Amino acid sequence: MGMARKSSTIAAVLIILCSALGCCNAVGLPVRRGRDLGAVFNVAFMQAWHAACNFIGPRARVFVPVGIFTIGEVLFQGPCKPLSPVIFQVAGTLQAVSDVSAYSGQGWISFNSVYGLIITGGGTIDGQGQNVWQYNDCKSNGDCVHLPASVHFIDVKNAKIKGLNFVNAMGFHMHISDSYLVRAHSLTITAPPDSPNTDGLHISKSNTIKVSRSVIRTGDDCVSIGQGATNVTINQVVCGPGHGISVGSLGRLPNEMDVRGLIVKNCTLQGTTNGIRIKTFGGSGPSVAAGMLFSDVVVENVLNPIIIDQNYGGSSSKPSQVKITDVIYDNIRGTTNSPVAINLMCSSSVPCKNVHFANINLKYIGNNVLSSTCANAQVISSGVQNPRPCL
Template sequence: MAMDNRVTSIAILVFCSALACCNAGGVAAPQNIGQIFNVLNYGAKPGKNFDCTQAFILTWKAACNFVGPRARFFVPQGIFTVGEAVFQGPCKSQFPIYFQVAGTVQAMPDPSVYSGQGWMSFSHINGLIITGGGTIDGQGPLVWQYNDCKRNGNCVHLPASMHFNDVQHVKIKGLTYLNAMGFHMHITNSFMVSAHSLTITAPEDSPNTDGMHVSKSNSVKIARSTIRTGDDCVSLGQGATNVTVNKVICGPGHGISVGSLGKYPKEADVRGLIVKNCTLQGTDNGIRIKTYPASDPSAAAGMFFNDIVMENVKNPIIINQFYGSSSPKPSQVRISDIVYNNIRGTSATAVAISLKCSPAFTCTNLHFSNINLRPSPTAKGVFTSNCSNAHVMANGPHFPAPCK
């Protein structure tokens, strides 16, 4: 009997300790779970031929109007077909809303369904966590035939799988993005956005399927993700400031790009980019800055590229201020204060470093240190650096030899 009492006491002690731990920040106690808003309860049905768009919008409105903590928009296991959906705030709760995808959300493969820049758009939201381990399938192979951007410089891009406009304090983690119609993610006019532990995949020949495109946004972090698409893994457009890209595996695709800049009038500057601990595999470009000729004045400055591995990359380090136009007028985008440190690996082309800067405003304060790029078997010709209108400073080991 004494032993039974001791076991009972231990069990009570363990239960109380566990409950205290839960309430102290471990697994949430029942009263702190919050409210789950399951799309099934708002009319969604799994299946490739059932339109769940309205159900998803109704579910979001209910979660957004919930005033308590931990409102959770929930997509369970299964395949759910959704057309254009706008998830709009501001929401009533002072706590972040969870947007949890456990199943697969697939797009309607009909461009006429979409009126804006996004398939799923998030706007005017302060506090959002997108997670769940599920898949966001843009069904791109069924609509890429309608992309005419290679023939039409003023083309309208197909919608991004997720478009973020005027959002802040957003986390995106643990999802798979597949075959976007356009960009997989587009972040604009936003603040404090972090994305990590993502897998983004589209075929090498898929058009304009950037993994992450950032513009007019401040304090964006992209980390610990694998991005294999037909375009840039990460691209920065006008107004992108204080962006960090860390531990990203990239390739195939067009590499990590700043630009294109200068295509539109009065573009905002790009400043404060850090790219570090990344690996580029078989990409068309490695680290690229590209601007249009005949641009309005702007700046691309304050960038740090560190510990980058190139594996059979065609243009490992490239600046091109003659991109996308044959205009004789020079680019007025001022490129300055760029650091390339500890860049190593193999180049698939003979020109491992190409710096073609504007004759109107030369690239200034380009610092190179510890560069070790070697030719891969596909690199034909003399292995070299090729530069024009660039002010280069080099120290430490440097192969190929730096531009003078």
């Protein structure tokens, strides 16, 4: 693997440092684009981050100008000293080195223990995943190692990422873990429909995460909710193609943390294989997925508009121990290309409880009668119900 670039133009990563008096200085770190495939770029970026992170003043900004910058794995480590958030402004294109052996962790561009961060600028984060997807064996290997996420937040607090374009991540486009109060909005995330495990955003072990006003068109989940995610809101997201919006997979690992407090509202799913999905592994250890509201969701030509699958992958003869409870589906409407619009396959050991359907209006693109199926589920319904609920 690997690529060689023939160009050798010189650009600069700028550090803009502003004092409390409002005076600002810009420091340019020259970087040469050449055959080193990111080695010099990485040094320049780390120098820029170190200066901004340790600047004592109200504003510190790392600015990536227009141009293409090829970089390898970088870790922007905190905590930082500024009195206000560090601003990481990307106007150009950050492009990943296409060599999976060059990455040691879960992320390509990682921010760790940063308290106060704004990532913006209208630029592009290009993971060049098309060069490495062939090495993803997760469909055949249950113990596979995921390729690195384009942007990985670890222990990040009070952060905002907005106005960026993500394309062709090697793995997840964005992974948020062990973090608090992160807002992601006005993002465009794109990868081919057959790209493997290219979730738009994956959220785990994090509290108070908000995703909004974004368009996500990938080969996997638009947004996936992993273990330990609490108080997550997904609002005004357009999704498709891909696998829809998913809670899970849950229960793959021992001693997983609960998922509590999820709101998905005002979203549109277009041509996805699933609409709103909750998935857990059979034979899992005990945990809880509770307090979830899916409201005002439009599905357009979606295969499985509403689905709960508690034997995801069908590889276990033992029931899941993930308890799903207090789930509301309210005002879900649109079209499906499957005669079964609602499919609840809950655990025989811990059946789904208090699953409420209110005003469901789905239409089948075809001649069959639309139906719903349920197993081990306590269902409550009110208002319009099409298809008729399985009670």
